[in-house]
Amino acid sequence: MMRIFRRLLALGLLSMLPFACAVVASAATVPGAYAKRLAGSYTFKKNGWTYVHLQGTPGDIGFQHGYLLEPQIESLYRVFKLEGAHETPGYNWAFYRRTAKDIFWPHIDAEYRAELQGIAAGVKARGGKLDLWDIVAMNGFIEISEYYVPWLEHEKDTSKPEVSKASGNCSAFIATGDWTKGGQIVMAHNNWTTYAEGERWTIIFDIQPEHGYRILMDGAPGLITSEDDFGENSAGLMITETTISGFVGWNSNGIPEFVRSRKAMQYASSIDEYAKIMETGNNGGYANDWLIGDRKTGEIGYLELGLTHVKLWKKKNGYFVSSNFARLPGLIKYETVGYNPRDMSSSPNARHVRWLQLMKEYKGRIEVQLAEKFLGDHYDTWLKKIHPDQRTLCGHVDNSPEGVPVWGYPPYDPAGSVQGKATDSAMAAKMELEAHAGHPCGQNFYAKPFLKAHPQFDWEKPILGNMISYPWTEFAAGEKASM
Numbered sequence: 001m002m003r004i005f006r007r008l009l010a011l012g013l014l015s016m017l018p019f020a021c022a023v024v025a026s027a028a029t030v031p032g033a034y035a036k037r038l039a040g041s042y043t044f045k046k047n048g049w050t051y052v053h054l055q056g057t058p059g060d061i062g063f064q065h066g067y068l069l070e071p072q073i074e075s076l077y078r079v080f081k082l083e084g085a086h087e088t089p090g091y092n093w094a095f096y097r098r099t100a101k102d103i104f105w106p107h108i109d110a111e112y113r114a115e116l117q118g119i120a121a122g123v124k125a126r127g128g129k130l131d132l133w134d135i136v137a138m139n140g141f142i143e144i145s146e147y148y149v150p151w152l153e154h155e156k157d158t159s160k161p162e163v164s165k166a167s168g169n170c171s172a173f174i175a176t177g178d179w180t181k182g183g184q185i186v187m188a189h190n191n192w193t194t195y196a197e198g199e200r201w202t203i204i205f206d207i208q209p210e211h212g213y214r215i216l217m218d219g220a221p222g223l224i225t226s227e228d229d230f231g232e233n234s235a236g237l238m239i240t241e242t243t244i245s246g247f248v249g250w251n252s253n254g255i256p257e258f259v260r261s262r263k264a265m266q267y268a269s270s271i272d273e274y275a276k277i278m279e280t281g282n283n284g285g286y287a288n289d290w291l292i293g294d295r296k297t298g299e300i301g302y303l304e305l306g307l308t309h310v311k312l313w314k315k316k317n318g319y320f321v322s323s324n325f326a327r328l329p330g331l332i333k334y335e336t337v338g339y340n341p342r343d344m345s346s347s348p349n350a351r352h353v354r355w356l357q358l359m360k361e362y363k364g365r366i367e368v369q370l371a372e373k374f375l376g377d378h379y380d381t382w383l384k385k386i387h388p389d390q391r392t393l394c395g396h397v398d399n400s401p402e403g404v405p406v407w408g409y410p411p412y413d414p415a416g417s418v419q420g421k422a423t424d425s426a427m428a429a430k431m432e433l434e435a436h437a438g439h440p441c442g443q444n445f446y447a448k449p450f451l452k453a454h455p456q457f458d459w460e461k462p463i464l465g466n467m468i469s470y471p472w473t474e475f476a477a478g479e480k481a482s483m
Contacts, residue, residue, distance in 0.1 A: 034063075034067065034125055037059075037060050037063045037064065037067075037122075038063070038064055038067060038068075039056075040053070040055045040056065041053055041054055041055060041064035041068060042068075042480070042481075043068045043069070044480075044481035046473060046475075046481075047437060047470040047471055047473040048202055048437030048438060048468060048470035049202050049203070049204050049435060049437055049470075049473065049475070050069070050072065050202060050203050050204070050221075051203075051204045051206065051475060051479060051481075052064075052065070052068055052069060052203060052204070052205055052206070053206045053208070053478070053479075054205065054206070054207045054208070055207070055208040055209075056208075056209075056210060057114070057210050058111045058112065058114035058115040058118065058209070058210070059114045059115065059117065059118040059121075060118065061115055061118065061207060061209060062114065062115035062116060062117060062118020062119040062120075062121070062122065062224075063118040063119070063121050063122040063125070064118075064122065065115075065118070065119050065122060065222075065224075066118060066119035066120060066121060066122020066123040066124075066125070066126070066128075066135075066222075067122035067123070067125055067126050068122075069203070069221040069222065070122065070123045070126035070127070070128045072200060072203070072221035072222075073119075073123055073128065073130065073135075073138075073221045073222035074123070074128055074129070074130065075200055075221070076138065076197070076200050076220055076221050076222055077130055077134060077138060077222070078462070078463060079194075079196050079197055079200065079463045080096075080137075080138055080141045081093050082459075082460075082462060082463055083145075083194065083196070083197075083463075084096060084141065084144075084145055086459060087145055087165070088144075088145050088149045088165075091149055093137070096137040096140075096141070096144055097133040097134065097137050098133075099137065099140070099144050099148060100133045100136035100137040100139075100140055100144075101133050101136070103148070103252050104136055104140050104256045105136060107253070107254065107255045107256060107259070107281065107283075108136075108255075108256065108259050109259060109263065111211075112224060112259050112262065112263070115224055116132060116135055116136055116139070116224065117132055119135050119222060119224075120132040120134075120135045123135070123222075135222055138222050138223065139222070139223050139224060139225075139256070139258045140256055140258060140285070142227070142285075142286050143256060143257055143258070143283070143285030143286050145165065146165040146166045146167065146286075147165075147166065147247070147248075147249070147250050147284060147285045147286065147287075148250055148252075148285065149165065150162070150163050150164060150165050150166075150248060151248070151249070151250035151284075154248075161337075162248050162337050163248075163337065164246040164247060164248045164336065164337040164338055165408060166243060166244065166245065166246055166247040166248070166287065166407075167243065167245075167404075167407035167408065167409065168192070168242070168243050168244075168245035168246075168323075168324025168347065168348050168404070168406065168407050169191065169192040169193055169228070169242065169243045169324065170189060170190060170191055170192050170228065170240075170241070170242040170243065170322070170323070170324065171189070171190050171192070171242065171322075171323045171351055171355070171375065171393045171394075171395070171417070172187075172188065172189035172190075172240050172241065172242050172291055172321070172322045172323070173187070173188060173291070173319060173320065173321045173322065173355055173359070173371075173374070174186070174187040174238070174240070174291040174292075174293050174300045174302075174319065174320050175187075175300070175318070175319035175320075175359065175366050176293065176298050176299070176300050176315075176316065176317065176318065176319070177298065177315075177316055177317030177318060178317055178318075178363070178364060179317075179318060179319050179359065179363050179364065179366055180364070180365075180366045180367065180424075181364070181365055181366060181367040182367075183298070184295075184298070184424050184425035184426060185238060185293040185294075185295055185298060185300060185424060185425045185428075186366050186367055186368060186371055186422075186423075186424045186425075187238050187240055187291065187293055187371075187422070187423055187424070188240075188368075188371035188372070188374060188375055188420065188421065188422035188423075189228070189230045189240040189241075189242075189291075189375075189420065189421050189422075190375045190393070190394065190395075190417040190418075190419065190420040190421075190440050191218075191228040191230075191417065191418050191419050191420070192395050192415065192416055192417050192418070193228070193415060193418055194413075194414065194415045195398070195414040195415060195416070195418060195445055195447075195464060195467050196414070196460055196463040196464045196465075197220070197418070198415075198418020198419065198467055199418070199465055199466070199467040200220060200221065201218070201219070201220045201228065201418055201419060202218075202419060202437045203218065203219045203220060203221055204216070204217075204218060204219075204435060204475045205217050205218070205219050205226075206477045206478065206479070207266075208477075209266060212266035212267045213233040213234040213235045213266060213267065213269070214233060214234040214431065214477055215231055215232075215233050215234075215265055215266060216231060216232055216233075216431050216432075216433060216475070216476070216477045217229070217230060217231025217232070217265065218230050218231070218419070218421055218435060223258065224258065224259075224262050225258045225259075225261045225262035225265065226261070226265070227258065227261075229241050229261055229265075229288075230421040230433075231265055232423060232428045232431065232433065233265055233266065233268075233269075234431060234477075235268070235269035236269070236294055236295045236296040236428065236429070237265075237268055237269065237270075237271075237274060237292065237293070237294060237295075238292070238293035238294075238295060238423060238425075238428050239264075239265060239274065239290065239291070239292050239293075240290075240291050240421075241288040241289060241290045241291060241322070242288065242289055242291075242322040242323060242324050243286070243287070243288050243289075243324055244287045244288060244289060244304075244306070244324065244325075244326050244331070244335075244336065245324040245325065245326070245336065245338075245339045245348050245406050245407065246336040246337050246338045246339035246406050246407075247284075247287040247306070247326075247335060247336055248335060248336065248337050249284040249287065249306065249307035249308070249335050250283065250284045250285065250307070251282070251283045251284050251307065252283070253283075254281050254282055254283025254284065254285075255280070255281030255282070255283060256283060256285060257283065257285040257286040258286070260277060260278050260280070260281065260282070261278065263277050264277040264278050270294060271292045271293075271294055271299060271300075271301035271312075271314060272312075274290070274292050274301075274303075275290075275292075275301070275303045275312045278290065278303065278305055279305065279310060282305065282307060282310075283307075284306075284307035287305060287306055287307065287335075288305060289302065289303070289304050289305070289322045289326070289327070290302070290303040290304075290305060291320050291322055293425075293428075295425040295428045295429055297316070298316055298425070299314055299315070299316045300314070300315060300316075300318070300319075300320060301313065301314045301320075302314075302320040302322075304326065304327055304328055304331065306326075306328070306331040306335045307335060308334070308335065309328045309330045309331035309334070309335055311327075311328055319359050319366075321352065321355035321356065321359065322355075323347075323348050323351035323352050323355060323393070324347070324348040324351075325339075325341065325348040325349060325352050326339065326341075338405070338406050339406050340406075344381070344382055345382045345391070346404075346405075346406055347390045347391050347395070347404050347406070347407075348406070350380065350381045350382045350391035350392075351381075351391065351392070351393055353381040354377065354379055354381050354392070354393055355393070357379075357381070358374055358377070367424065368422045368423065368424050368427070368434060371422040372420065372422050372434065372436070372440065372472055374393060375393060375394060375417070375420040375422070375436070375440040376393075376394045376420070376439070376440040376441035376442065377392060377393040377394055377441075378392045378393075378394055378441060379392060379393075380392050388441065388443070390402065390403065390404050390409070390416070393417075394416075394417045394439060394440050394441040395415075395416035395417040396416045396417075396439070396443070397409055397412070397413045397414075397415045397416045398412055398413065398414045398415070398416065398445070398450060398454075399412075400412065400413075410456075412454050412456075412457075413457075414445070414447075414450060414454075414457060414460065414464060416439070417439055417440060417441075418438070418439070418467065419435065419436055419437050419438060419440070420435070420436040420440035420472075421433055421434065421435045421436070422434045422472075430476065431476055431477035431478075432474060432475065432476040432477075433474070433475055434472050434473065434474055434475075435472070435473055435475055436469075436470065436471070436472045436473070437468070437469070437470045438467050438468050438469030438470055439467070439469050440469075441469070442469045443469055444466065444467065444468050444469050445466060445467040446466050447464045447465050447466055450464075451464070
């Protein structure tokens with residue numbers, strides 16, 4: 001076996017094979033002082049993903065998270081720090097830390113305070129340099145950079161036009177009843193973000209908390225919620241979302257979105273309960289359209305959660321699609337800037353059209369394998385041809401000379417779809433999902449030739465690496481590493 005392994009390594013063929021490595025750390029392989037807090041936790045790598053199992057009290061879950069993922073957490077911190085300096089000039093990381101302490105911390109539940117403190121303690125125990133306020137700021141990075149800072153700028157001078165920095169991230173759908181094969185719920189989502197973030201947004205979290213329901217979700221290192229968001233819990237809920245393009249609105253006295261979304265994933269057992277938790281204490285940060293399924297009833301929901309405009313739709317036969325467009329006329333008029341629902345050349349609207357086409361074409365046949373195909377789709381409904389760009393469900397903004405004006409993405413921005421996930425009711429019943437690291441279409445992104453062709457993005461050199469596309473891979477709660 002070792003001879004074959006060496007031969008494959010010499011031929012460079014290992015990268016083409018599904019790959020899982022052995023456990024990185026467990027209670028048996030760490031210093032005795034930490035063994036008790038790490039008991040039962042473990043992590044391994046598989047097809048571009050890092051799987052991590054966490055269990056116990058909030059503090060222990062946090063400590064396990066911080067200790068096992070410390071290198072990845074430090075890496076993502078460097079991305080956020082550099083992106084923040086570029087995207088919010090005049091607001092350095094010290095500002096992000098102050099916001100974490102003064103604006104977010106007073107409104108975080110004790111349970112999640114303990115988990116965040118645990119992450120910081122785990123990072124420190126592994127030799128990392130980050131502290132609690134770095135960890136809280138990382139969790140709130142999107143809320144600070146894209147919601148709080150624009151609001152703050154407008155508050156300083158209300159005579160100036162309000163500016164939105166809320167980027168539209170993700171393509172997603174959820175379907176049930178006559179629209180799916182066998183009538184069960186099918187849900188899929190691909191995450192759109194910067195490639196620097198995306199190559200690191202490859203964690204599968206299996207969280208078994210002391211209280212609430214077990215969670216299986218994707219996510220990024222150091223974050224207590226999925227953030228992009230895709231997951232399922234042991235109460236039968238299936239959850240995802242896409243961001244509302246051009247959103248503006250903020251309430252500093254509200255509960256951070258990263259707290260509400262984690263709490264809803266952990267404690268909700270119905271669509272209505274999920275919506276209630278998300279609405280309670282809404283601070284306006286990271287405003288999303290939420291797609292929610294209840295595998296127990298076959299019902300699906302769509303929660304459009306603005307700060308002042310909110311509506312929940314539900315159905316047991318049909319579908320909801322989402323690609324960063326708002327539905328409520330009042331929300332579009334009063335809570336967005338720069339988003340035009342009639343501009344069919346705009347990424348959110350072009351992808352909306354494509355989703356409707358696919359739902360109609362595949363009615364009654366939609367299942368997980370087709371969902372995976374949808375997430376890698378390259379049909380541009382504006383150009384009316386196959387052309388991977390900012391308007392396709394599998395996004396490639398780095399191919400676009402237009403960029404995405406409504407999100408503030410410049411031409412050829414290294415951003416787009418960075419991974420995908422899919423599941424159905426049967427898989428969710430077993431706490432399983434399918435996940436794909438890298439572009440769901442299978443294309444790889446290579447940083448060096450990109451930067452050579454587009455030197456305007458040289459500022460990203462310290463953080464931008466290759467984003468390799470791996471095969472679709474099944475994950476399950478309680479999964480262990482296999483060779």
